[in-house]
Amino acid sequence: MAGVTTKSLSTATLEIEPTGGRSRESTALSLERRLRAIAGVHEADVSFRAGVIHLTYDESVTTLDEIKRVIREFGVTIQEAEEGLVDSETFERGLRIESAFVGITFFGMVAGLVTSWLSGPAIVASVSYGLAYVFGGWYGLKGAIQTLRHWAVDIDLLMILAALGALLIGAPFEGAMLLFLFSLSNVLQDYAIGRSRRAIHALMELRPESAQVLRDGEEVAVPVEAVEVDEHFVIRPGDRIPLDGVVTSGQSTVDQSSLTGESVPVSKEPGDEVFGGTINEQGSLEVRVTHRASESAIARLIHMVEDAQSERAPTQRLIDRLEQPYVLGVLAMTALAVIVPLTFNRPFDPTFYRAMTLMVAASPCAVIISTPAAVLSAIAAAARQGVLFKGGEHVESAATIDAVAFDKTGTLTEGDTKLTDFHVRDDVEIDGLEITPEQLLAWAAAVQERSEHHLARATVDGARERDLDVPGAVDFQATVGKGVRGVVEGHTVHIGNARYFDTIPTDNSVEGLDAGVETLETLQAEGKTSVLVAVETDEHVHIVGWLAFTDTLRPGAAEMVAALRNIGVEHIVMLTGDNQAVAQDIAEEVGIDEVRAELLPEQKVEIVEELVRRYGKVAMVGDGVNDAPALATATLGVAMGAAGTDVALETADVVLMADDLQKIPYAFGLGRATRRTLLTNFVIAFGAIALMITTILTAGLPLPLAVVGHEGSTVVVSLNGLRLLGFRT
Template identity: 60%
Template sequence: MPPPDADTLPLHTATEADARLRGTAPSQGPDDAAAWRLEAVFVALALVGLVGGLVAEWQDWTAASWALYAVAYVFGGWFGLRAGLAALRNLTADIDLLMILAALGALAIGAPFEGAMLLFLFSLSNVLQNVAIGRSRRAIGALMELRPDAARVERDGTWVEVPVEQVAIGDVFRVLPGDRVPLDGVIVSGRSEVDQASLTGESVPVGKAEGDEVFGGTTLGGGALDVRVTKTAADSAIARVITMVEDAQAQKADTQRLIDRFEQPYALAVIGMTLAAIALPLVLWGDPFRPTFYRAMTLMVAASPCALVISTPAAVLSAIAAAARSGVLFKGGVTVEEAARVRAVAFDKTGTLTAGETRLTDAVALGGGGADALVALAAAVQARSEHHLARATVRDAEARGQSVAEAEHFVAVAGRGVEGTVAGRTVRIGNPAFFADRDVACLGDALTEVERLRAQARTAVVVTEAGPDGERAVGVLAFADVLRPSAREVVAQLKALGIEHVAMLTGDTAEVGAAMAAEAGVDAVYADLLPEAKVALIRDLEARWGGVAMVGDGVNDAPALAAATLGIAMGGAGTDVALETADVVLMADDLGKIPYLLRLSRRTRRTLAVNIAISLGAIVVMVVTILGVGLALPLAVVGHEGSTVLVSLNGLRLLGARD
């Protein structure tokens, strides 16, 4: 199935996307890979100073121990000090400032080891957080590696390799077995299976032949293909995927926004609490300065919300990366959380629950001939017609392995049918009105079949054959936009997930909608809907059920996609407007990804709840323990940084959430 058109969303150039994802763009800042490596080196030097200072202290080498602790302070606190000073210049306070103040406080009371350990563990946890989030980003950035840097292009009758940026629309490139396709295009010759898992998440290779589309980043099987370029490197599907996911990473989830707003006032509150913990015992109760100050520094460390701040991005970015690898594109962290609220799902019918393509569903032969013979006869006449029913007949004949020979003396009668000569006999195909003035044997039997098939919401036509002995009805053909093979199973899976209401929305008549709804197993069908009526219905469903997901593909679905709690667009069949409006894109038009994305979003929400509980729980336990039994500063440091590392690793587990 084709992924969405690269023209449908705002797009950075492939070079810009590549640079940002590989950490080479200037805007990358602290996420830059080189900065991470430098910080890791500083952490290692801080550890050397910490251990060396402790050994020197045990040996009573006072000068050496202080010198080594100084090394730990400098390298362990370097990045935190820079961030804390930047916060002060902006008249704000953050966690880095808290850690620097706590370490300096430990030094002031003659506890350099505790301060050095705090700075070491704090800088170590920062590196681990960056690794966790960076791994999520690299999982998506690796998509850029799927696109070859060069393409084998025909130039003046010979095949030469040129950079993909120099390949223009209309050029023809050749891909050999096992190679990756460099650019999007249409096959002009050759046949091969293509592994599209890297782009669409499809689990099995897809057969491709002349006239089919192929996409950059996919891998050929056993055949070679010549492909005409339809999109430049900057506009390819793979570049668009990168941009969509990158934009998703830039959006913060609701939980993250709350925590961001919470960080500064919380940091100020911790500083205020620390000052109060120093001043009140000294002024009111006359407690000794050293133990009072030590307890206050321990409280500052324990109450710092490092784990809380990192809990959301570690989980949300991992979920976005896992979904992208499975062919589901979330457009933001907010979307990941919104999907967990869904309790009702509304499907558009045509092109969403159905294949969006007219197909021959029934071939009823009258008399001695079989269905294959009837289809071959009809296809011979309809091969010269451009009508969508005619094309469906020809496709079905080819699928049955029959060769289609064009009829002679072809005539089309607008609004009624077609006729032509096959093997010396006149064959007519049309609706009942086409035969109203003709003397046709067995026409009554044929019309009975027409009525039966129409009751099943199918379009039915009569096939007759005329010779010297008169005209006779030889069969009836019925057509419909058939249900996607996976539709009924997906509806069942949604109900098993606890979705309380599954509806189908359509602009077709109630009869057509009811027949398709019964086949799909949905709870309700809403027919004869204009776009504004779909929006009103979505709002009504939200009022009744809460979160509603709308799944669609057409221009007329775009308003409903925008109005729904979660808009889901079909990536291959979807129009530009639908893809632009939706919150989630299914790259392979696979409805089976909908239960997956709902399960992933719910798992992400559970992970966020666990992370927040761990973060707040650790703070509460340590503060109570400090005030109750005098928890030592080294233990508070271990508890604080340990909870930070724990929530980072817990969020990283979502990277393995596959369909």
């Protein structure tokens, strides 16, 4: 169970015990309506197949305990397993019981058939068929009764009525066979859906139960749940890392594939993040804990996948809404198939038999299960590769993307910007003080220490690498997308691009600006990002020098762009606040179609809106923090490298847990594969229904063959959806 609060609005994910039979979503829709009727509940998404309820509610109006009470009154069992994880033992026990019921049903069906063939005692045949009907129809009857309690009908009701109809006309074997295949298909579907969920929950089992914590100078084995933030633990070669943290000493490489999907171990040294459940390789590390066990990256991944599984895809929502009217239509068709022939004095038994056969053939079991079997498998497969889809809707959206907009810094490039040049203008003095290159860098670093911009961090790192004495700065101010200012040792220092100096609130001219801009243009022509440094006096703002930086293109960026084109993306754009020349060089190297440079954050949003108008379906790929508005505006927002970033997890529709560009075409390719799977499933499901109905009306297809066709198509679409668990690009 997970809860996140923003002011008075909270979200919660509750895991529930699946109830009902084949078609659970009619009951789910009824529960959703009941929950939304509670004062203070803003949203409720219920999925009995996934075993999840996702809620958004106002905690100043209602409480989670009150919502739970309503859920329990509805007849739904809430799982109270630790940290919201599914009680796997309960699930497995339930699956074993269902399987046993299937076995008893099969035994009763065969025993009844053999007894009848051998003209054995009628009581033996009756008891045998009775066993088949009781155990084969148990779960379907429970589901049908629960649905009827809420004034709805579903497929379970159709199956029970068809089996009872067969018994009524003296065809107990056909009814028993229907119930056997019906219950067997249910078990196979539960296994398929359960496997997609277990694929995610198995991640938590990777985390050790205890950590070697340093307390009072000694190593103590402490259960991970009892380890507090800021405590230190020790990791030796070959150990699994128990908790999220930051390395304080030691060097090693860590296999993070279980969390991020990265195939190559990642180097770790002091200051680097490590994540619980990953494997330390050859070195020893001391780590400071940054998150408790329940808040670890793996725990958050699981909770967000649970949320994703509760949010049904648009196709699934449409099918769920149409299920009840479709079932009512099948019941009406069945009634007409009985009434109309009887009005023309046709014999009752064959008429009723054909009507029951039509009911079975027309039941949309395969249609109902086709979407969740595929979408939940896709979500599970992606999460195992370090790609988190935050709902079935986004899996479908990934299949439709025609254009992709990339942020540059930290997405296409490493974001590890390095200071390459720092120079002072010739013969420049400030109030009689001659400025040296080292003093220029020290003053710039003093101001930039207060900024989170990647160029600011590179400036500070550059000063530290050169062991410069960086003074303190006060009165820091930032102009978004242009520059910063601060007071250092009594001097007001300005750092920014050429546009920044048009915004300085002073009546005095900017001395040396033309020469400075000319230098910037020269540096930018060399592929370097550069800024001017100026010092303000009573008379002028003096350009005293400039700083230049370079950024490194991520490995595989060009291959990633080529892969996107291969899967059908038409147009690729790069959006950046950097200058045009630098951006153009990178775009040409990668193979990007269009470059939009020197952008403010709000301008990125405008361009994404423009791309949506031009191409319809647009994805925005960024870091999930600076690009949050653009991510929210796009059809699909994709955040890069968000394993330890809360903001990215909240902002984007798709989260890439690692900085691996190849996961982008993987995500879009998986979306397209899911769409193809859905189309295939619909062709199978609707094709089987149409073929069986046509054959019943023209050639008198017997009930056993209709049962085989109906249940067979359901199993086929379930297994076809399950194939997505093994999707690879």
